[in-house]
Amino acid sequence: xxxxxxxxxxxxxxxxxxxxxxxxxxxxxxxxxxxxxxxxxxxxxxxxxxxxxxxxxxxxxxxxxxxxxxxxxxxxxxxxxxxxxxxxxxxxxxxxxxxxxxxxxxxxxxxxxxxxxxxxxxxxxxxxxxxxxxxxxxxxxxxxxxxxxxxxxxxxxxxxxxxxxxxxxxxxxxxxxxxxxxxxxxxxxxxxxxxxxxxxxxxxxxxxxxx
Amino acid sequence: xxxxxxxxxxxxxxxxxxxxxxxxxxxxxxxxxxxxxxxxxxxxxxxxxxxxxxxxxxxxxxxxxxxxxxxxxxxxxxxxxxxxxxxxxxxxxxxxxxxxxxxxxxxxxxxxxxxxxxxxxxxxxxxxxxxxxxxxxxxxxxxxxxxxxxxxxxxxxxxxxxxxxxxxxxxxxxxxxxxxxxxxxxxxxxxxxxxxxxxxxxxxxxxxxxx
Numbered sequence: 001x002x003x004x005x006x007x008x009x010x011x012x013x014x015x016x017x018x019x020x021x022x023x024x025x026x027x028x029x030x031x032x033x034x035x036x037x038x039x040x041x042x043x044x045x046x047x048x049x050x051x052x053x054x055x056x057x058x059x060x061x062x063x064x065x066x067x068x069x070x071x072x073x074x075x076x077x078x079x080x081x082x083x084x085x086x087x088x089x090x091x092x093x094x095x096x097x098x099x100x101x102x103x104x105x106x107x108x109x110x111x112x113x114x115x116x117x118x119x120x121x122x123x124x125x126x127x128x129x130x131x132x133x134x135x136x137x138x139x140x141x142x143x144x145x146x147x148x149x150x151x152x153x154x155x156x157x158x159x160x161x162x163x164x165x166x167x168x169x170x171x172x173x174x175x176x177x178x179x180x181x182x183x184x185x186x187x188x189x190x191x192x193x194x195x196x197x198x199x200x201x202x203x204x205x206x207x208x209x210x211x
Numbered sequence: 212x213x214x215x216x217x218x219x220x221x222x223x224x225x226x227x228x229x230x231x232x233x234x235x236x237x238x239x240x241x242x243x244x245x246x247x248x249x250x251x252x253x254x255x256x257x258x259x260x261x262x263x264x265x266x267x268x269x270x271x272x273x274x275x276x277x278x279x280x281x282x283x284x285x286x287x288x289x290x291x292x293x294x295x296x297x298x299x300x301x302x303x304x305x306x307x308x309x310x311x312x313x314x315x316x317x318x319x320x321x322x323x324x325x326x327x328x329x330x331x332x333x334x335x336x337x338x339x340x341x342x343x344x345x346x347x348x349x350x351x352x353x354x355x356x357x358x359x360x361x362x363x364x365x366x367x368x369x370x371x372x373x374x375x376x377x378x379x380x381x382x383x384x385x386x387x388x389x390x391x392x393x394x395x396x397x398x399x400x401x402x403x404x405x406x407x408x409x410x411x412x413x414x415x416x417x418x419x420x421x422x
Contacts, residue, residue: 116334123245175383196411
């Protein structure tokens with residue numbers, strides 16, 4: 001009997017997981033393309049091909065859906081970033097690869113969706129209370145991932161601050177790409193910054209712990 | 212008679228200018244504090260203590276009012292920035308002063324207001340068509356002002372790109388300050404960035420043209 005029950009439960013769990021995934025991916029896409037006003041629960045459910053009732057079963061409020069989507073996509077991007085970094089060697093090409101990966105992270109649909117949420121949260125106390133701790137977590141996670149990818153020593157205050165600055169610059173480059181395709185200008189900045197960062201990290205003595 | 216007409220006209224021109232100024236300042240304040248949805252022409256007119264009819268006389272559409280406000284405030288900020296730079300000397304303290312000034316520019320109400328407009332424009336073709344050329348103009352103007360303040364040689368591609376990167380980082384720091392007070396972290400980044408930028412500009416040979 002236990003066997004039969006788990007056979008029945010498994011496919012339903014798979015279906016639920018697939019439904020949630022479609023809802024989360026639709027949320028990010030609609031936020032990025034149609035903005036805050038164009039991504040209500042009803043619109044997300046329709047885009048995902050899910051009934052509104054089913055959407056609300058999984059995510060009772062719009063805030064639940066949006067924070068769930070940001071978290072799901074962020075975790076996925078960080079895993080991808082880490083995976084890509086494992087393949088590369090050491091030296092300046094590694095720094096360039098890491099800066100490029102971090103900047104790519106801030107110029108995709110996830111960033112464009114998050115920007116819509118942050119901007120809405122700036123004038124919405126209730127949403128802000130949900131987003132601020134999530135943002136802090138994303139910030140810490142992105143910092144730790146970048147440090148690991150660089151093989152740098154975060155205990156060195158210069159290294160710590162330069163990696164923070166790199167993430168801030170990547171965020172600024174993301175913002176510059178929202179209304180127009182900024183990729184040509186961005187490529188020059190990524191190359192120059194990777195070069196400057198590599199020199200600065202080396203002279204900070206971070207080179208000692210880098211492979 | 213000409214004399215009398217100009218006497219009558221002058222105070223009216225002054226009143227019109229004062230009305231426009233109140234409308235433009237109210238637009239920036241409402242956008243920064245209440246967001247895109249909370250800054251319609253009616254709300255701006257009420258905040259400015261101007262009738263809706265008078266507001267529409269000066270700015271026929273919401274887009275006219277918003278682009279007018281961004282332009283007016285941006286020009287004012289650039290003039291302030293330049294004025295501040297005239298008082299300082301040379302060397303690393305000058306670079307720090309310039310980086311600080313640029314970052315301050317991106318963390319005030321003007322940036323917060325502009326962020327609301329960019330984010331709305333991302334999902335609004337008509338608004339985007341008005342904002343993109345304005346943004347390009349602001350970008351060129353901010354770059355030129357920063358180069359002048361640094362006394363740097365923009366013809367050097369390394370200098371040009373590092374100044375661009377500085378503006379991108381400042382924009383990213385502005386975004387990090389929208390939901391929480393990020394000033395303590397920002398101060399460390401500004402100091403480190405100024406230091407790294409100064410070293411990089413010097414080794415790019417930009418030192419030759421700097422006072």
